[in-house]
Amino acid sequence: MSFFTYAWDWVTQSANWHGSGSIPQQILAHLGYSILPLLIAAVIGIPAGVAVGHSGRGAVFVVNLANSWRAIPTLGLLVLLAVYLGFSFLTWLLPLVVLAIPPILVNAYEGVAGVEPGVRDAAKGAGMTSWQQVTRVEVPIALPLILVGLRTSAIFVVATATIAAYIGLGGLGRFIIDGLSSYQYGPVAGGALLVVILAVLVLGFFALLSRLIVPAGLRGQGKTE
Amino acid sequence: MMWSWIAANGAQIWQLTWSNIILGVIPPLIGLAISLPLGIIAARWRWFYPPTLTVVNVIYAIPALALFIALIPALGLTDTNVIVALTLFSLCVIVPNVIAGLRGVPPSVRQAATAMGYGALRRLITVELPVAVPVIMGGLRVAMVSSISLASVGQLIGVSSLGYLFIDGEQRDFPTEIYVGLVLIIALALAADLILVGIRRVLTPWMARS
Amino acid sequence: MRDPEAAATLWWLDEFSRAGWVGDPVSVITFERVTKRYPDGTVAVNALDLEVPAGKIMVLVGPSGCGKTTTLRMVNRLVEPTSGQILLDGKDIREQNPARLRRGIGYVIQQTGLFPHRTVEDNIATVPVLNGWSRAKARARARDLLKLVGLDQALARRYPYQLSGGQQQRVGVARALAADPPVLLMDEPFSAVDPIVRASLQDQLIALQTELHKTIVLVTHDIEEVIKVGDLVALFRPHGRIAQLGTPERLLGAPADDYVAGFVGFDRGIRRLSFFSTASLSLDTGPVLSANATVASARASGEPWILVADGKPRGWVQPDKLGQYQDGTLLGQVPAEPIGHTFTVGTNSLRAALDAAVLSPAGQAVGVDGYGNVVGVATFDRLRAAVQAAQTAADAAAALEPSESGAPA
Numbered sequence: 001m002s003f004f005t006y007a008w009d010w011v012t013q014s015a016n017w018h019g020s021g022s023i024p025q026q027i028l029a030h031l032g033y034s035i036l037p038l039l040i041a042a043v044i045g046i047p048a049g050v051a052v053g054h055s056g057r058g059a060v061f062v063v064n065l066a067n068s069w070r071a072i073p074t075l076g077l078l079v080l081l082a083v084y085l086g087f088s089f090l091t092w093l094l095p096l097v098v099l100a101i102p103p104i105l106v107n108a109y110e111g112v113a114g115v116e117p118g119v120r121d122a123a124k125g126a127g128m129t130s131w132q133q134v135t136r137v138e139v140p141i142a143l144p145l146i147l148v149g150l151r152t153s154a155i156f157v158v159a160t161a162t163i164a165a166y167i168g169l170g171g172l173g174r175f176i177i178d179g180l181s182s183y184q185y186g187p188v189a190g191g192a193l194l195v196v197i198l199a200v201l202v203l204g205f206f207a208l209l210s211r212l213i214v215p216a217g218l219r220g221q222g223k224t225e
Numbered sequence: 226m227m228w229s230w231i232a233a234n235g236a237q238i239w240q241l242t243w244s245n246i247i248l249g250v251i252p253p254l255i256g257l258a259i260s261l262p263l264g265i266i267a268a269r270w271r272w273f274y275p276p277t278l279t280v281v282n283v284i285y286a287i288p289a290l291a292l293f294i295a296l297i298p299a300l301g302l303t304d305t306n307v308i309v310a311l312t313l314f315s316l317c318v319i320v321p322n323v324i325a326g327l328r329g330v331p332p333s334v335r336q337a338a339t340a341m342g343y344g345a346l347r348r349l350i351t352v353e354l355p356v357a358v359p360v361i362m363g364g365l366r367v368a369m370v371s372s373i374s375l376a377s378v379g380q381l382i383g384v385s386s387l388g389y390l391f392i393d394g395e396q397r398d399f400p401t402e403i404y405v406g407l408v409l410i411i412a413l414a415l416a417a418d419l420i421l422v423g424i425r426r427v428l429t430p431w432m433a434r435s
Numbered sequence: 436m437r438d439p440e441a442a443a444t445l446w447w448l449d450e451f452s453r454a455g456w457v458g459d460p461v462s463v464i465t466f467e468r469v470t471k472r473y474p475d476g477t478v479a480v481n482a483l484d485l486e487v488p489a490g491k492i493m494v495l496v497g498p499s500g501c502g503k504t505t506t507l508r509m510v511n512r513l514v515e516p517t518s519g520q521i522l523l524d525g526k527d528i529r530e531q532n533p534a535r536l537r538r539g540i541g542y543v544i545q546q547t548g549l550f551p552h553r554t555v556e557d558n559i560a561t562v563p564v565l566n567g568w569s570r571a572k573a574r575a576r577a578r579d580l581l582k583l584v585g586l587d588q589a590l591a592r593r594y595p596y597q598l599s600g601g602q603q604q605r606v607g608v609a610r611a612l613a614a615d616p617p618v619l620l621m622d623e624p625f626s627a628v629d630p631i632v633r634a635s636l637q638d639q640l641i642a643l644q645t646e647l648h649k650t651i652v653l654v655t656h657d658i659e660e661v662i663k664v665g666d667l668v669a670l671f672r673p674h675g676r677i678a679q680l681g682t683p684e685r686l687l688g689a690p691a692d693d694y695v696a697g698f699v700g701f702d703r704g705i706r707r708l709s710f711f712s713t714a715s716l717s718l719d720t721g722p723v724l725s726a727n728a729t730v731a732s733a734r735a736s737g738e739p740w741i742l743v744a745d746g747k748p749r750g751w752v753q754p755d756k757l758g759q760y761q762d763g764t765l766l767g768q769v770p771a772e773p774i775g776h777t778f779t780v781g782t783n784s785l786r787a788a789l790d791a792a793v794l795s796p797a798g799q800a801v802g803v804d805g806y807g808n809v810v811g812v813a814t815f816d817r818l819r820a821a822v823q824a825a826q827t828a829a830d831a832a833a834a835l836e837p838s839e840s841g842a843p844a
Contacts, residue, residue, distance in 0.1 A: 003295045070370045071414035073377045075388055076407045079395040083403060122548025125511055125620075126561050126610070127538030140552045159288030163378060167395070176290065180381065185297070192291035199286040215552040217594030 010190035030171035041100035049108025069102035082167040107149025111142025151206040227401045245386040249373030256315025264323025285317035307379040315368035322364025326357030362425040373414040462617040469519035479505040480675035490648040497671030541611030541619040549595040556591040562614040580609040601632035621653040684710040708786035711825035718811025726767030740797035744809040777801045
């Protein structure tokens with residue numbers, strides 16, 4: 001039997017769609033556990049990244065962060081907090097937010113710092129205040145990279161929320177972790193398949209968002225990601 | 226923090242570290258070996274490029290744990306499973322960088338090489354790839370750091386690595402063990418990153434030191 | 436020549452005056468002992484005293500690193516002086532809020548700095564919108580400015596990446612002019628385009644200036660641009676001191692020292708001639724004969740060369756070489772040598788006339804009027820006399836002028 005057969009068999013069992021801990025419930029839960037940390041991380045990371053990109057102060061820190069944030073093992077961080085705090089709201093929220101911030105922060109910084117010097121000079125010379133330079137020129141131009149940062153972070157958060165089931169969080173990871181401990185490959189494969197579909201949908205969402213939000217003038221330049 | 230525990234279990238810790246190194250370092254290297262020809266093809270034949278990028282973006286979106294699980298029927302709960310999965314992820318990171326690196330070679334440089342009589346293959350090996358090294362190395366660094374860290378997730382399907390310290394530490398409510406795991410993985414990843422930076426410096430004496 | 440369409444679009448100039456925007460449409464910029472010293476010790480500008488008169492184009496020129504761009508950027512406070520002060524119409528610019536100050540000063544840079552995320556018309560509309568105009572009104576004005584700088588209206592909705600280099604530069608100029616600032620700062624605006632486009636942009640600037648009379652400070656490293664565009668020139672030495680300040684003609688005619696002479700170039704004598712008019716050049720009509728005149732009259736004239744003309748010049752013939760033709764043959768039917776090119780009397784300079792003489796097989800320049808009809812010819816002797824008279828007059832006029840400021844180092 002292949003992965004898909006196991007997964008498909010399990011997903012199509014109607015019993016799994018009803019009752020507590022059902023598929024639709026866990027999908028919604030997973031979305032919730034992903035969106036909340038992402039939003040918090042965006043609220044922290046985007047302004048911080050833009051500020052560092054505009055002023056240049058703290059750039060060294062951000063560049064070092066860019067190279068090192070992937071070194072943090074997600075499982076380790078989750079488990080550490082579980083041991084200290086037991087299972088609580090903060091236990092899963094804190095690590096997810098902390099892990100979601102770096103891609104957003106780094107990409108926001110690179111987006112703003114990467115604005116052509118001539119454009120920044122022209123904006124300043126035209127008489128824009130710092131705030132106006134940032135909001136009217138630098139952030140719009142940095143938008144593609146900011147979106148890339150959000151997308152990277154979103155995918156990372158979806159994956160980490162899956163693992164967080166290990167310390168007791170609900171969501172699609174629940175099927176995987178419970179299935180692994182009871183040696184039932186059905187829910188394990190099914191949960192994995194659903195998470196993959198969710199991740200791909202997130203990818204598609206951001207592709208659509210980018211098409212809607214990014215000004216045509218920037219798309220035409222063929223910015224590589 | 227119980228230092229005595231660390232001393233007492235030194236052998237096991239070393240064993241797990243070594244496993245983590247194998248699981249973390251091999252995939253990016255294999256990934257590099259596969260990415261180079263793939264990237265070269267995609268950089269040369271334009272129509273190959275967008276589908277490659279799309280596939281790579283989709284695969285990279287797959288959570289690591291899910292990929293390990295998907296490979297179970299084929300590869301079981303073995304080291305190979307984790308290595309294959311992490312190699313795939315490394316591919317996803319390095320291929321775009323190979324493409325970007327090659328495309329980033331200034332057209333004037335390429336034309337000068339051709340004008341001087343370099344054939345396409347010789348030009349690729351002696352001119353374009355060396356110029357692309359910094360960008361390709363950037364991708365390799367990301368892949369390396371991610372792999373070393375993600376290898377610990379393999380513990381959830383029973384593949385041994387420093388992730389064991391997390392599982393065991395959680396079950397025994399023993400933070401020391403968890404700290405050891407965290408510190409070692411982060412240290413390994415950063416050490417590997419530094420080594421790669423050193424290699425890049427050796428390979429690119431022509432670059433200004435930032 | 437003046438474009439009647441462009442004149443019609445200047446209606447907004449009146450509107451601005453009525454709105455109290457353009458009180459005094461011109462501004463004087465004064466530098467008083469301005470110095471810029473960087474923390475590492477480099478002195479970019481050294482005790483500069485300079486006055487930019489209202490409504491004139493002042494060109495700052497010099498080698499790389501001489502401080503000309505730093506000087507320019509101190510006017511709109513993108514760089515702050517270490518000591519000294521800068522006055523705009525007598526008021527210290529430091530008394531004004533920097534952003535507000537900059538909205539009253541147009542700024543054009545070499546890389547254009549066009550906002551890639553905005554359309555051409557929204558780029559041009561930047562400062563009016565910042566000043567509170569409605570977007571519709573600002574865009575209407577942007578479209579007028581497109582006409583003013585010689586661009587097609589169809590470009591209004593395009594994005595910068597879709598435009599050529601020359602078009603982008605024009606948009607940059609339009610953006611700088613949008614809020615009708617009395618002062619315009621230009622930092623090597625035309626260096627990044629090819630010579631043909633550059634010449635066209637320079638012509639456009641000169642045409643605009645005859646309409647708008649802005650106080651313009653332009654930085655360049657190209658001495659030809661200086662001569663073509665500048666009313667006044669400040670030539671900088673390395674490290675921020677002025678070597679000579681004066682009109683382009685003065686720099687060519689009386690360079691202050693070897694440095695200036697070397698900078699303005701090897702053939703400054705001939706280039707200076709482009710400032711002298713041909714209006715007072717005396718022309719000879721003796722060698723000019725109609726195409727209906729006969730070969731006999733050509734031989735009888737005693738001239739070594741005859742210009743055959745029927746209103747317009749047709750060519751040169753040498754009577755001595757016409758032996759094979761009968762006396763009665765019309766000059767219009769005899770093969771003639773091409774005239775090279777002509778010069779327009781009064782409009783073209785002595786330099787153009789000299790060039791025409793050099794190219795002419797007869798060694799004589801052919802002068803025509805505005806319609807192309809021959810007025811007369813000038814030999815090298817007549818040209819030489821005119822040149823000497825012009826040079827003497829220019830030197831005398833300069834001697835009478837109040838002494839030029841500008842600290843020779």
